[in-house]
Amino acid sequence: MAGLHKGDRIALLTSGGDAPGMNAALRAAAKVGLSLGLEVLGVEDGYRGLIDGRFRPIDLRELDDNARRGGTVLGTARSKVFPTAEGQTRAREQIIKANLSGLVVMGGNGSLTGARVLSEAVTASGAPFGVVGIPASIDNDIGCTSLSIGVDTAMNTIMEACDRIADTALAHQRIFIVEVMGRDCGYLAMTAGISCGADVVLTREGDKTDEQIIDQVMRAVEAAYARPSGRRHVLVIKSEGVRFESGALKTAIDARISDKYPEVDTRVTVLGHVVRGGSPTALDRLLGSRLANVAVRALHAGDSQLMAGWAIPGQTRASSRWDPHVTLWPIEEVLTETARLHAGSHDLVRWRVRALSEAEPVLYL
Numbered sequence: 001m002a003g004l005h006k007g008d009r010i011a012l013l014t015s016g017g018d019a020p021g022m023n024a025a026l027r028a029a030a031k032v033g034l035s036l037g038l039e040v041l042g043v044e045d046g047y048r049g050l051i052d053g054r055f056r057p058i059d060l061r062e063l064d065d066n067a068r069r070g071g072t073v074l075g076t077a078r079s080k081v082f083p084t085a086e087g088q089t090r091a092r093e094q095i096i097k098a099n100l101s102g103l104v105v106m107g108g109n110g111s112l113t114g115a116r117v118l119s120e121a122v123t124a125s126g127a128p129f130g131v132v133g134i135p136a137s138i139d140n141d142i143g144c145t146s147l148s149i150g151v152d153t154a155m156n157t158i159m160e161a162c163d164r165i166a167d168t169a170l171a172h173q174r175i176f177i178v179e180v181m182g183r184d185c186g187y188l189a190m191t192a193g194i195s196c197g198a199d200v201v202l203t204r205e206g207d208k209t210d211e212q213i214i215d216q217v218m219r220a221v222e223a224a225y226a227r228p229s230g231r232r233h234v235l236v237i238k239s240e241g242v243r244f245e246s247g248a249l250k251t252a253i254d255a256r257i258s259d260k261y262p263e264v265d266t267r268v269t270v271l272g273h274v275v276r277g278g279s280p281t282a283l284d285r286l287l288g289s290r291l292a293n294v295a296v297r298a299l300h301a302g303d304s305q306l307m308a309g310w311a312i313p314g315q316t317r318a319s320s321r322w323d324p325h326v327t328l329w330p331i332e333e334v335l336t337e338t339a340r341l342h343a344g345s346h347d348l349v350r351w352r353v354r355a356l357s358e359a360e361p362v363l364y365l
Contacts, residue, residue: 002127002302003300003301004130004299004300004302006036006037007037007038008038008039008101009038009039009040009098009099010033010038010040010101010104010130010296010299011042011050011098011100011103012026012040012041012042012074013043013046013074013104013106014074014106014136015047015077015078015105015111015114016046016076016078016110017108017138018070018072018150018276019137019138019148019151019153019154020071020149020150020154020276020277020278020281020284021136021281021285022072022106022149022150023066023069023071023072024068024284024285025106025134025149025289025291026058026063026072026074026292027063027064027066027289028288028289028292029104029295029296030060032297033300034058038296038300041057041058041100042055042058042073042074043074044075045077046076046077046111047087047091047111047114048078048079048082049074049075049077050095051082051091053094055098068279068280070153070276070277076107082114083117092118095122096124099123100123101123101129101130102129102130102131102132103118103130103132104132104133104134104292104296105131105132106133106136108135108148109141109142109338109342111136112133112135112307112334112338115131115133115305116305116331116332119131119304129304130299130302130303131304131305131331132295132296132298132304132307132308133331133334134288134291134292134295134308135148136148136149136150137149137150138150138188138275138276139182139187140185141182141184141185141338141341142309142338142341143335143336143337143338143341143346144327145310145329146309146311146313149288150284151187151284152280152281152283152284153284154181154275155192155195157274157275158188158192158237158271159192159195161178161269161271162196162198162235162237163196165235165269166196166233169234169235170232170233173225173233173264174267175221175234175266175267176233176234177236177249177250177253178237179238179239179246179268179269179270179272180192180237180240180271180275181271181272182240183240183241184342185204185239185241185342186201186203186241186352188239189237189238190203190356192237194359196237197235200216200217200237201238202216202236202238202242203239203242203352203356204242204344205349205352206242206353210243213242213249214253217234218256218257221253221256221261225261246270247268253266254266290325290326291309291310292308293322293326294323294328295308297322298320298322303328305332306329307328307330308328309327310326311324311325315327317329
């Protein structure tokens with residue numbers, strides 16, 4: 001793909017689950033694009049808006065005002081039509097109709113899969129259409145990046161909630177099961193467990209049976225209530241990807257403790273979409289801005305079908321020439337690595353599982 005020129009038109013699109021820091025990334029992408037002489041549009045409601053041709057001029061004042069807020073000013077939606085041949089044809093037609101030369105896609109696995117689909121699109125002049133991705137997923141489940149937009153804010157939200165829950169758990173000597181997001185990746189539960197001093201961390205990657213999970217929680221209960229004084233409560237952090245439903249786990253634990261600890265209550269708190277919201281942390285604002293800067297500059301330079309990822313320890317791929325902490329990865333490779341993360345076959349997942357297993361005895365001290 002040839003590089004873009006002054007006056008060429010690009011669009012910004014947010015897709016999939018929203019993540020705090022998306023607005024900061026949109027602001028940076030728009031400002032960098034305009035500084036390079038490009039015309040920058042926004043696509044409303046993700047791929048659904050792309051199919052419908054819902055483009056609008058970027059309002060820098062709106063982005064300045066919203067960069068400190070969660071969500072995305074462009075909106076996001078999951079399209080059932082875009083994955084179909086008809087939907088993809090309509091999207092390519094809208095790209096030509098809007099005279100677009102490139103697209104920046106911000107989102108998770110599904111969003112980047114959509115970006116790959118657009119590799120066959122062309123511009124109104126018949127030139128190859130440029131697409132660059134930016135990882136945004138609070139689950140931190142995207143390959144080829146050590147961090148995705150929204151993860152740090154989600155972690156801080158969980159930590160604050162668990163700190164508050166720990167206060168009431170201690171006051172009443174309760175067992176609290178806190179469920180956090182993470183359908184295909186237990187990263188949030190793992191890191192929250194360490195940050196919050198949880199007694200038990202349950203993730204899908206742990207691949208334990210229901211009985212093994214109950215036994216793990218009961219070991220923590222026995223350890224906590226065997227203490228003559230001090231901390232006498234139990235905090236269990238559970239990823240939503242764990243097959244054992246939180247309510248059913250509570251029922252099983254209550255049955256086990258009813259005779260020996262009749263005074264101990266078990267409570268379940270599902271944080272759910274609370275974890276998605278809130279003002280982005282400084283790290284997420286910076287991360288979004290730096291990833292967006294490289295993504296737009298790469299698109300302007302003529303690069304395509306790449307994702308801007310945050311540097312991975314020990315990576316052999318060279319960093320981008322615009323930021324030493326940002327690396328451009330082929331989207332095809334990103335999707336392959338993401339699939340391995342979700343399947344649990346990635347070395348990083350194996351290390352996380354091993355680290356949690358080694359840490360479990362320490363949590364009971």
